[in-house]
């Protein structure tokens with residue numbers, strides 16, 4: 001391990017001094033992010049059972065998304081290509097691809113009870129896209145890979161170890177966001193959803209719902225920094241406490257309301 005540490009230090013010294021240039025070199029441009037996201041979204045739509053645009057889940061998702069997008073300044077809308085799709089699957093998850101395509105699984109929509117909760121997830125995912133979190137995670141990953149490659153060259157003097165494999169499609173889905181990015185997605189997401197008139201309690205609810213729904217399984221994107229959940233919830237609750245605005249009560253989802261109706265009639 002000590003040899004590895006020394007090699008990393010050497011490498012850092014070799015590569016140091018041009019931090020910003022390197023960051024640029026490894027960072028996909030905005031246009032590249034859009035292209036990658038569009039390509040991956042196209043593949044997903046072919047591979048997965050995507051619900052038609054007149055499906056009530058899709059109609060609702062797009063209506064809530066439109067309200068949120070309206071809050072974004074013009075500068076934040078370009079050059080992104082937003083789209084909002086629902087995949088028919090039991091998986092309890094939602095995610096944004098680089099550049100704007102957002103996918104929700106019916107498994108998640110059915111766990112949520114209100115439009116405000118849907119808005120919380122959407123605002124969070126939209127923030128990942130506009131703040132280019134994927135591009136940052138990608139750049140970090142590439143820097144690590146270069147470090148590893150150079151290490152292998154130092155220790156083995158083996159040129160075959162120099163693997164310049166391109167962007168694997170699954171890299172789009174497997175790169176974890178940092179806690180910093182999750183916090184930013186929560187905080188900017190809070191601003192977006194509340195500016196659009198949604199009740200921020202919906203965001204706190206989502207954490208509770210997801211924690212219950214996915215205990216033991218693979219955490220959904222929203223909970224990708226799992227150990228930090230409690231701190232994230234507290235941060236949102238603090239903001240709610242300090243927020244001087246009054247919010248409308250949360251609006252139940254139409255399908256949720258239908259389920260409640262018979263009970264209310266008793």
Ligand SMILES: [Zn+2]
Pocket residue numbers: 124128177182185221222223224
């Ligand atoms: Zn996230």
